[in-house]
Amino acid sequence: MKRLENVEGRAIPLGLKNVDTDVIIPAHWLKTTSREGMGRGAFETLRADPDNLFDSAEYKGAPILIAGDNFGCGSSREHAAWAIGDLGIRVVIAPSYSDIFSGNAVKNGILPVVLPQAAIDRLMEVAKTDPVHVDLDTQTVTTPFQDRFTFEIDPFRKMCLLEGLDEISLTEKSDAAIAAYEQKLDADHPWLRPAA
Amino acid sequence: MANEGSEGTTENCVFLCHSLALLCGRRKWSGMTRPRTLYEKIWDAHVVEQRPDGTALIFIDRHLVHEVTSPQAFAGLRASGRTVRRPDLTLAVPDHNVQTTARLDAAGNKLPIADPESAAQLAALEKNAPEYGIRYIDAVAPEQGIVHVVGPEQGFSLPGTTIVCGDSHTACHGGIGALAFGIGTSEVEHVLATQTLLLQPAKTMEVRVEGDVGPGVSAKDIILHITGVIGAAGGTGHVIEYTGSAIRALSVEGRLTVSNMAIEGGARAGLIAPDETTFAYIRGRPYAPKGADWDAAVAWWKSLATDPGATYDKVVIIDAADIAPSVTWGTSPEDVVPITGLVPDPESFTDPSKQAAAAKSLAYMGLEPGMRMQDVPVENIFIGSCTNSRIEDLRAAAAVIKGRRKAANVRWAIVVPGSGLVKAQAEAEGLDRIFTDAGLEWREPGCSACLAMNPDKVPAGERCASTSNRNFVGRQGPGSRTHLVSPAMAAAAAVTGKLTDVRELLA
Ligand code: SF4
Numbered sequence: 001m002k003r004l005e006n007v008e009g010r011a012i013p014l015g016l017k018n019v020d021t022d023v024i025i026p027a028h029w030l031k032t033t034s035r036e037g038m039g040r041g042a043f044e045t046l047r048a049d050p051d052n053l054f055d056s057a058e059y060k061g062a063p064i065l066i067a068g069d070n071f072g073c074g075s076s077r078e079h080a081a082w083a084i085g086d087l088g089i090r091v092v093i094a095p096s097y098s099d100i101f102s103g104n105a106v107k108n109g110i111l112p113v114v115l116p117q118a119a120i121d122r123l124m125e126v127a128k129t130d131p132v133h134v135d136l137d138t139q140t141v142t143t144p145f146q147d148r149f150t151f152e153i154d155p156f157r158k159m160c161l162l163e164g165l166d167e168i169s170l171t172e173k174s175d176a177a178i179a180a181y182e183q184k185l186d187a188d189h190p191w192l193r194p195a196a
Numbered sequence: 197m198a199n200e201g202s203e204g205t206t207e208n209c210v211f212l213c214h215s216l217a218l219l220c221g222r223r224k225w226s227g228m229t230r231p232r233t234l235y236e237k238i239w240d241a242h243v244v245e246q247r248p249d250g251t252a253l254i255f256i257d258r259h260l261v262h263e264v265t266s267p268q269a270f271a272g273l274r275a276s277g278r279t280v281r282r283p284d285l286t287l288a289v290p291d292h293n294v295q296t297t298a299r300l301d302a303a304g305n306k307l308p309i310a311d312p313e314s315a316a317q318l319a320a321l322e323k324n325a326p327e328y329g330i331r332y333i334d335a336v337a338p339e340q341g342i343v344h345v346v347g348p349e350q351g352f353s354l355p356g357t358t359i360v361c362g363d364s365h366t367a368c369h370g371g372i373g374a375l376a377f378g379i380g381t382s383e384v385e386h387v388l389a390t391q392t393l394l395l396q397p398a399k400t401m402e403v404r405v406e407g408d409v410g411p412g413v414s415a416k417d418i419i420l421h422i423t424g425v426i427g428a429a430g431g432t433g434h435v436i437e438y439t440g441s442a443i444r445a446l447s448v449e450g451r452l453t454v455s456n457m458a459i460e461g462g463a464r465a466g467l468i469a470p471d472e473t474t475f476a477y478i479r480g481r482p483y484a485p486k487g488a489d490w491d492a493a494v495a496w497w498k499s500l501a502t503d504p505g506a507t508y509d510k511v512v513i514i515d516a517a518d519i520a521p522s523v524t525w526g527t528s529p530e531d532v533v534p535i536t537g538l539v540p541d542p543e544s545f546t547d548p549s550k551q552a553a554a555a556k557s558l559a560y561m562g563l564e565p566g567m568r569m570q571d572v573p574v575e576n577i578f579i580g581s582c583t584n585s586r587i588e589d590l591r592a593a594a595a596v597i598k599g600r601r602k603a604a605n606v607r608w609a610i611v612v613p614g615s616g617l618v619k620a621q622a623e624a625e626g627l628d629r630i631f632t633d634a635g636l637e638w639r640e641p642g643c644s645a646c647l648a649m650n651p652d653k654v655p656a657g658e659r660c661a662s663t664s665n666r667n668f669v670g671r672q673g674p675g676s677r678t679h680l681v682s683p684a685m686a687a688a689a690a691v692t693g694k695l696t697d698v699r700e701l702l703a
Contacts, residue, residue: 027670031293031313031649033267033320076364078380082268100380107382167382168278171390174245174253178281178392181244181255191485191493192257193284194352 002109003164007090007134010062011127012053015120017068021075021101025083038079039086054087064132066123067094071112072101081108091134093141095120106157107167111136119149136161231503233400234469235435238375238500242358244392251396257357258374259387260343261288261330263321264649265362269385270324282391283329287352290318290335291342292649296612296639299336306336314650328388341615341641344368344582348452349615351481355470355497360387364459365582365665371452372478373470373500375435378459398464399509401434405442407516412699414592415450416584416663416682418442419457420522424532426512431463434510437502438468442516448477449586456583457665460529469501521698523569524667524680526557531667533569535685535697541565560669561677562657569695572679576660577602577609577636577690578672579683581646584663585614587621589683594627596687596701602635603693609636610652612644636690648673661689 029041046052053059065084071094072080081104084092092105093113102112113134115123119141123132126143133142136158141149159165171178185192232240245253259282266288273280280286293314301307309315318335325332333340339350344365347353355373360366362384369376383393403422422438423430436458443454451468458466475494478484485493520534531554533540542554542565558565563572579585579593590613602609611631613619619641622628628638645652646664648671654660656675663686664671667678679695688698 030264031311031317033316034271035268076380078268078382104380104382167394168276168386168389171253171386171392171394174392177245177253178255178390182282182391185255189493189496191489192354192357194287194483195486 001107001160001164001166004090004109004111004161005136007063007111009064009131010059011064011066011093011123011132012059012062012089013124013127014053014065014067015124018070018073019067020073021077021080024072024080025077029079029083030077032079035082036086038083039088042083042087061088063088064091064093064127064134065089066120066127067092068120069095069117071097072105073098076100076104078104078108081105081110085110093120093123093134106161109161109164111153111161113141113151113153115141115149115151122147123149231506233502233506233508234373234437234467234500235375235398235400236506238356238358238467239397241356242375247394251394253392254358254395256360256387256391256393257285258347258353258359259286259384259391260347260352260359260361260366261286261321261325261384262292262343262361262363263290263317264292265381265384266324267317267320268381269362269388270320270328272382272385273328273388278389280328280330280388283331285391286330286388287333287347287350288321288325288330289333289340289343289346290321291340291641292643292647293317294335294340294640294642295650296610296642296644296652299640310651338616338620341613341618342582342585342643344452344456345585345614345618345641348372348448348477349481349617351478351484354478354484354493355474356500360393365456367458367464367466368452368456368582370455370458370466371468372448372474373468373497375465375467377465398435399433401431401436401463401510401512402508403436403438403512403514404440405438405514405516405519406440407442408445409442409516409519412521412684412697412702413519414521414682414684415446415453416685417519417522418446418516419454419460420524420529420532420680420682421519422454422512422514423457423461423529424522425514426461426530428460428528428530429462430512430530431458431461434463435465435467436461436463437508438466439502440514440516443468444471444473447588448474449588452586453583453589457529460665470497471501521682521685523685523695524678525561525563525569526554527560527667527669527678528553528557529665529667529680531557535569535695537569539563539565539567539569570697571694572659573605573694574659574661574679574689575605575607576654576658577606577686578612578645578652578654578660578662578664579636579686580610580612580614580639580644581662581664582614582643583665584683585612585618585641587618589663590618590622590627591625593683593687594630596684596698597634597636597691598630600634600691600701602690605693606635606690607658608654609690610639610645611636612639612652613641615641634691645672647671648676654678661686661695
């Protein structure tokens with residue numbers, strides 16, 4: 001997983017509430033076999049409009065997305081996080097997220113920043129003309145105009161993002177415990193191994 | 197069993213798989229002698245490592261893999277140079293995308309799948325499974341079928357085990373007393389690599405259905421009724437154990453139907469305690485324990501039943517006599533009424549958000565408040581899905597269809613058996629002829645119109661009486677209108693061309 005510490009750049013001022021997973025990545029993109037390239041389907045319906053923000057000269061490839069309440073609601077599809085990541089977005093800033101989306105985002109190296117609506121309104125303003133800076137270590141979002149917003153994040157998620165740790169590597173640290181469990185299982189419940 | 201390493205080193209404690217929102221329900225064990233529920237016993241038996249924050253690394257006994265949610269997981273393994281830790285505990289079978297029309301030509305060659313993306317997903321599974329040493333049932337194998345039908349049928353799913361699959365209806369296997377739940381693609385990769393998941397214990401909920409159901413009332417009606425009572429979020433954060441005499445009286449197939457839809461009530465998993473009915477069902481199946489192993493297994497399974505005096509976080513009691521043949525009117529599985537009922541008035545709901553949702557649902561469904569459900573015409577019939585495609589489901593539908601004809605206004609009516617073995621059994625019993633003589637189509641096994649990833653779709657604006665589990669907007673194809681029903685009710689709708697009280701046809 002890519003590490004994430006400081007992200008500075010243009011922020012796409014989307015601002016919409018209840019952006020659901022169908023908006024982020026329409027269902028027909030589920031029929032893929034790769035996580036890569038999903039950025040092409042990201043926000044497909046919004047991007048059907050030739051004047052959309054995502055493909056504008058100003059915001060194309062921007063690493064930050066600003067949205068409204070309840071971002072990522074709808075289905076559990078992890079494709080939503082893949083699509084956003086593949087678009088080049090590393091940080092989403094919104095007042096709230098669906099639980100599943102924020103979990104999937106962190107697993108895929110994307111930081112979901114939670115800020116109150118007033119801060120979102122201000123950042124939407126700044127994003128029209130200027131870059132935004134997100135510092136995970138100090139948990140702050142700053143602008144060239146001395147705005148400074150701090151955000152909360154679960155310490156474990158923070159560590160995972162900062163160190164680029166994925167969950168599998170973490171579980172692999174428990175390898176000895178898993179092996180011991182498997183041994184005991186074979187001894188206690190040998191019937192659990194499916195007949196050949 | 198193993199409950200070791202509890203005080204571990206873990207700086208890595210707080211990580212919850214949020215898609216595994218087996219949330220809340222932190223309980224403090226006061227030793228193992230406390231009376232425990234079935235769920236708690238299975239959980240305790242699978243703890244590899246207890247973390248101080250209440251989460252635990254849980255061993256996964258069975259991993260079912262299908263073609264839609266696995267390609268990216270295998271790609272992840274490949275990219276990180278990892279292997280599959282326990283291919284022997286993993287079983288792969290394609291089901292979501294497969295065509296339900298012929299898969300072989302007259303010469304026995306595989307017929308191609310028209311949609312290139314579906315074909316690519318199938319090809320990926322066909323390549324990945326053998327590459328990682330995973331048991332693979334090919335799309336043209338006699339045992340192929342919907343993963344949740346195949347698991348129990350093969351004796352691969354067993355009571356007291358933990359079972360995962362990248363599909364939310366994995367809850368189905370709870371019908372035989374397995375703790376089974378759906379996972380996302382990252383978790384699929386995690387299980388492939390480590391055979392474990394880091395989970396937080398769920399709260400427990402008992403749904404007790406007491407008494408006898410009336411004639412024409414099936415397991416599907418029981419679970420639709422339950423979903424209507426508890427609501428689509430009623431089980432959120434809980435694992436539901438279904439108990440009571442009406443549940444005990446169900447066959448294993450009926451229990452699979454009930455547990456299948458635990459997720460429609462918001463629960464991650466459902467459970468029904470394994471009993472003699474369960475053991476009789478499992479015995480002799482290909483992957484089931486044999487000989488002395490069998491006796492040891494049964495002894496352990498018997499010990500899993502909820503202890504007298506154990507308590508649940510939530511209890512809902514339902515009188516079986518209140519359950520009628522049921523049908524959904526809206527776009528949430530909680531939108532359930534008896535077939536004798538009326539389309540509700542959105543104003544009749546007290547919750548304003550439900551009022552708005554109901555109004556939206558009715559507009560989408562093209563229904564008016566106060567309409568009799570029995571007057572709603574249907575143009576499509578789908579008998580299939582992991583909820584209702586086992587042999588008893590097909591028998592129940594055939595019993596209604598026998599000697600009757602599909603109504604003229606029914607444009608499309610398909611019967612999709614849950615597996616090749618179900619199909620063969622049905623054909624041996626002559627059920628296929630009953631369906632085809634009545635004008636219904638008899639198809640090859642797969643998910644089919646349950647989610648319409650393959651060509652089996654309900655056209656926009658048309659209705660379908662469907663034995664599947666989700667009536668979401670667009671679930672059976674863009675603009676499709678789904679009414680969830682039992683197999684007998686779907687059969688009744690096929691012959692009358694409208695939603696029908698099957699009891700009238702059985703009389
Ligand atoms: S039949 Fe439907 S619910 Fe069941 S596994 Fe297939 S798509 Fe999922």
